[in-house]
Amino acid sequence: MIPTRFAYEAPGGAEEAVAILDAAAEPRVLAGGTWVVPELGSGASRPDVVVDLRRAGLGTIAAGEGTVMVGATATYADLIGSALVRERLPLLHEMAGGITGGWAIRGQGTIGGSLIAARPQSDVPAVLVALGAVAHVAGADGGRALPVPDLLTGPMQTGLARGELLTALELPVQIGTHGYVKLKRGASSWPIATAAAVAVDGVLTRLVLGGVAGTPVELEPEDATMAEIHDPWDDELAPAAYRVAVAGPLAARARRKAIGG
């Protein structure tokens, strides 16, 4: 049983959700619950209101003008099953297919929830940076759109203001090839580090490391064999020195997957 009392709301749309978030003292947004519910249960999170997005209609995946709009509450299973994602965002599709925890987790965990959780030990943040994703945010004063790196202000931290809600990710249709590498100890463990490379016509255009620092690290494409990591991430999965040591090799592996050789 969760140790603290909270009000529970399940708003029918983003506008209603924003109104609740704006009025509450310490609200917590709930999507799939894979991060939030254990935090409620352990007492690490003690909100006055839990705002459940299960009926807010934010889970759709739709084609835009040269883009794909992925709703914040689209699950990994939604991404895996989407022909749009498979064809136009193959890096995202590959990432979703490698999410651990079994098919129940794939059906519960959401792309927006994972981004806002902003954990280094996570696939989503670095992949969204590699894909040039833009975050669409709704707020009481209207909405805004910002590149994902601007949203990720630190480990487990985002730049969302009071009353703001992530509603969707807008991703440019992928062109060229990609390579994705995930380093982890066991088949069902979280990633220690990830590397995502995107290339066009055999030339690397983006190279992003996840898990080596508190937020995704974007490398200069030529930096595949040498990676300077400032403030490397340290946790029970691996110490900072390990992450610094694997950063370069992982980047090189992702690069090779994207452009061969």
Added chain:
Amino acid sequence: MELRLNGEQRSADVDPRMLLVEALRDAFGAHGPKIGCLTGDCGACTVRVDGAIVKSCLKLAVAAEGADVQTLEGLADDGGLSALQQAFWDSHAFQCGYCLSGMLFAAGDLLERVDSPTDAEIREAISGNLCRCTGYDPIVEAIRSVAS
């Protein structure tokens, strides 16, 4: 709260701080789903909610208001065993039985998604369910025997 549990309309008093797994066990009397980790890692709490498998320790009870829920108790009629349950029995695919309920749901979900799963697909399907007793091979064998 109200929900449909194993085909039957049910209602019970539920503390709004309860997780779905706690409500199912303590309020609705369905002890099939087990509590193993409370972090969504072990899979012992896996049940079906509105047709999809769900780790019920990650769901608030109140979020399942009006849902259609299936637990271990609903896999077969009283006194009977589903094909998967029989296969787990025949293959000695459980010892302490703690992971069993969750494994059956992961397996059932696989057989719905994939017609003739490979061993790799079987292992991937149970990758969210931990077993401390069997070493997994008898579980894979049980699922394989139903799949073929």
